[in-house]
Amino acid sequence: xxxxxxxxxxxxxxxxxxxxxxxxxxxxxxxxxxxxxxxxxxxxxxxxxxxxxxxxxxxxxxxxxxxxxxxxxxxxxxxxxxxxxxxxxxxxxxxxxxxxxxxxxxxxxxxxxxxxxxxxxxxxxxxxxxxxxxxxxxxxxxxxxxxxxxxxxxxxxxxxxxxxxxxxxxxxxxxxxxxxxxxxxxxxxxxxxxxxxxxxxxxxxxxxxxxxxxxxxxxxxxxxxxxxxxxxxxxxxxxxxxxxxxxxxxxxxxxxxxxxxxxxxxxxxxxxxxxxxxxxxxxxxxxxxxxxxxxxxxxxxxxxxxxxxxxxxxxxxxxxxxxxxxxxxxxxxxxxxxxxxxxxxxxxxxxxxxxxxxxxxxxxxxxxxxxxxxxxxxxxxxxxxxxxxxxxxxxxxxxxxxxxxx
Numbered sequence: 001x002x003x004x005x006x007x008x009x010x011x012x013x014x015x016x017x018x019x020x021x022x023x024x025x026x027x028x029x030x031x032x033x034x035x036x037x038x039x040x041x042x043x044x045x046x047x048x049x050x051x052x053x054x055x056x057x058x059x060x061x062x063x064x065x066x067x068x069x070x071x072x073x074x075x076x077x078x079x080x081x082x083x084x085x086x087x088x089x090x091x092x093x094x095x096x097x098x099x100x101x102x103x104x105x106x107x108x109x110x111x112x113x114x115x116x117x118x119x120x121x122x123x124x125x126x127x128x129x130x131x132x133x134x135x136x137x138x139x140x141x142x143x144x145x146x147x148x149x150x151x152x153x154x155x156x157x158x159x160x161x162x163x164x165x166x167x168x169x170x171x172x173x174x175x176x177x178x179x180x181x182x183x184x185x186x187x188x189x190x191x192x193x194x195x196x197x198x199x200x201x202x203x204x205x206x207x208x209x210x211x212x213x214x215x216x217x218x219x220x221x222x223x224x225x226x227x228x229x230x231x232x233x234x235x236x237x238x239x240x241x242x243x244x245x246x247x248x249x250x251x252x253x254x255x256x257x258x259x260x261x262x263x264x265x266x267x268x269x270x271x272x273x274x275x276x277x278x279x280x281x282x283x284x285x286x287x288x289x290x291x292x293x294x295x296x297x298x299x300x301x302x303x304x305x306x307x308x309x310x311x312x313x314x315x316x317x318x319x320x321x322x323x324x325x326x327x328x329x330x331x332x333x334x335x336x337x338x339x340x341x342x343x344x345x346x347x348x349x350x351x352x353x354x355x356x357x358x359x360x361x362x363x364x365x366x367x368x369x370x371x372x373x374x375x376x377x378x379x380x381x382x383x384x385x386x387x388x389x390x391x392x393x394x395x396x397x398x399x400x401x402x403x404x405x406x
Contacts, residue, residue, distance in 0.1 A: 184218025
């Protein structure tokens, strides 16, 4: 459906071209939609969507392409390459869910956040800009992503590589690979105009808050650590690290727009931490009863991510106030993964499903929903935020004028 909509759009506008850059192991195509710029000297843009397949970003990119094609005044100088889905196989495992509530979003057998080893966008080689061939063979989707990045960042100019993410509940934020003064000055104002207050501190970044991410003097804008090449063959990284190592001229940006808005959590950190610890114990007990978790992608995802929950619960217990929704949504992702594994028809022949795991997950969803009152962020606000951030990053003050209300 996504590819068909992209092809229909490309057929309608002369500046648009859709091309297939590879296929996954399951035979699904990977498509790049390109909006041709009018100035060869203007920096090209690469927009990466679906790097984390549990996050719904692909349709926002398609709507951005339509917006740019319909109004030639908007960013018309720049050629924009949109990789519609970096992991079509992972995205297919998320097609059975909805996005109107936490219940539908974390639906067992509808939600799937793969373990890092099974995410193509996290398997890019960081050795010598990606030319090292030792180590495990990359999957087809990783190779396709690598070719797209090589094609753009090896060219002239200073390409901008943008990864779009969507945390479950929270506030918008941006992480830049280099100083972005106009974005730092204007991000909070742009988001306020869209009725989206921005993240106030590193603790709101959730899984994206790496140990070396730093706050800047701009509200909601953070600075990524330098991209460092590993020392051993097979060191893997994400697309933005890869782009910076491949070409230090490249600029990088992660934009995170939440899936849901939620109210501030008024419980103490100790209360939340105790609940997380109780859920952690229950998850461990259920996982032991289920036995081998490696038989499904859901079980492998649970096994890979579960260790972080214990540490999150410990840290939360030591806080005077609850840190925010991230520890809660991390728990929901884990409980959904374990419930999916317990109910998966291909888990093992002759093994009966365990409905009590799904019931435990449903209780957790009700608890988090009551605390956060999570409501979906309207799609048009996601589209506006994506365009606004691109305009300000590429054009500074003139970009601010592009997004200012008439």
